[in-house]
Amino acid sequence: MVFSERMIDYLVELAGHNDREWFNAHKDDYESVLREPALDYIRAVSGPLADISPHMTASDRKLGGSLMRIYRDVRFSRDKSPYKTNVGIQFRHESGKDVHAPGYYVHIAPDDCFIGVGSYMPDRDALAAYRRAIDEHPRDWLEIKKLTESGDWMLGGHGDSLKRPPRGYTADHPLIEDIKRKHFIITHYLDVEDVTAPDFVEYSIQRFRETREWMAFLTKAIGLPF
Helix, strand or coil: CCCCHHHHHHHHHHHHCCCHHHHHHCHHHHHHHHHHHHHHHHHHHHHHHHHHCCCECCCCCCCCCCECCCECCCCCCCCCCCECCCEEEEEEECCCCCCCCCEEEEEECCCCEEEEEEECCCCHHHHHHHHHHHHHCHHHHHHHHHHHHCCCCEECCCCCECCCCCCCCCCCCCCHHHHCECCEEEEEEECHHHHCCCCHHHHHHHHHHHCHHHHHHHHHHCCCCC
């Protein structure tokens, strides 16, 4: 077991005491039940992930690695709570500089656990490239999109689509609803019991494997190796 119920309890308590005084008083708990288990998970995933794609990065650095920082950026937010109340782990493409690069993402919160795969909030050039790939390779797109028809993976949400067709595309394009997407990420939702199960490392790796073609399509669309 990598993640424990103690970690979930810690996140619940953090949500109820989201201030620096409480966090500092429980810093040892943060290290022992959250950060170290998360780094252990990253280390356990790194080898199998490299087998799926050698270009995806699994870094167990405490700062600037795959484990996202617990400190919130409150500069432009009305909510000034200083800490995130979830665990966020990202395995992004080696060419990416931030979470918006194509990659895999694991989100753990007491009331919201999921695995995300793809590209969230891509920049203008990448977004145009994804749309062009769908337009030019419709059969390939429809084939990989079948993954979302099983019920295990969802394509949508995340404030996901334009109201009108983007420039260069018409409303009657047969794939216009996909071309209007602003994010190209698929989501597999989890229960807390899935995350705290002894086989969660193997479980998540299997989910990464079954989305291999999805990731390959996206990375190829923007000229990156997979």
